[in-house]
Amino acid sequence: MTLDEERNARHAARMARKKALIDSRIAEANLDTGVLLVLTGNGKGKSSSAFGMVARAIGHGMKVGVVQFIKSRTDTGEEALLGRHCEWHVMGDGFTWDTQNREGDTRKAEEAWAIASRMLADPAYELVVLDELTYCLSYGYLDKARVLADLESRPDMQHVVVTGRAAAKELLEIADTVSVIENDKHAYNAGIRAQKGVEW
Template structure:
């Protein structure tokens, strides 16, 4: 047996062991339930990831609701496309450094949470995305205990995705899956402004 054949044999043996391990883990995971995902961190791609799940759920014929906190743009590509296939609410006045109005931001957050609560209480929604919710909690615009209770009390099979930076510890605790999106490099740091189709 030459070196190439030996490498191939070792690789096949390694992959067979890996497959057996993964298959065993998959077999152990036999619970069907709603999942809460938290996408946080300073990197780009949190909302984009959530909207990818929106597209996936719509593709399976599932009912989806999206509530965007903080954000105010209604000309985004994701809303233009996905908003035709699900319930979509843009409910902010813009980022807090633009508004500079705590009272107004709090009011908008409370209005958005009323819509979110309706969705979280309705088992017909298979997926609810709460985009940029984390800011409303870390800035104190919403009551933390109420939000956590509403997320915890949602219908058993309902999936929820929460996005935004600086997620409070309570969100980390109740989430089933937490992805921390870090920023290694960003075009903006090189003076490149936000690009249509990438950022909005």
């Protein structure tokens, strides 16, 4: 047997073992239920990942709702495209360091949660994205117990994605999937401003 043949045989055996392990894990995962995903951390890509799931769900003909907390831009590429195919609400007055108005931010968060809680109570919504919700919990704009209760009592097959930095410990505990996105490097630190099609 040549060296290449030996390497190929070892690779095939390794992949066969890996396939058997993965197949057994897939067979064990036999539940169908709605999942709560939390995308948090200081890195770029939390909302982008959520909007990727919006596109995926729309592609499957699912009913989708998006509520953006904090954010105020209505000229983003994601809303321009995806907002034509789902219910989309931009509910903030801008990032908290811009508004510097706790009462106003709290009022806007409450208005946004009224829409979000309506979606969370309606089984017709198969995917609900709560973009930047974590800030509203961190800053106390919304009652954490009420938010957690609404998330936990949603319809069985409804999927929810929550994005934002510094997700509350209680939110992480009830989530089915948690991804912490961190920066190794970011263009902003080199003086490059937010770019159309990349950040908005």
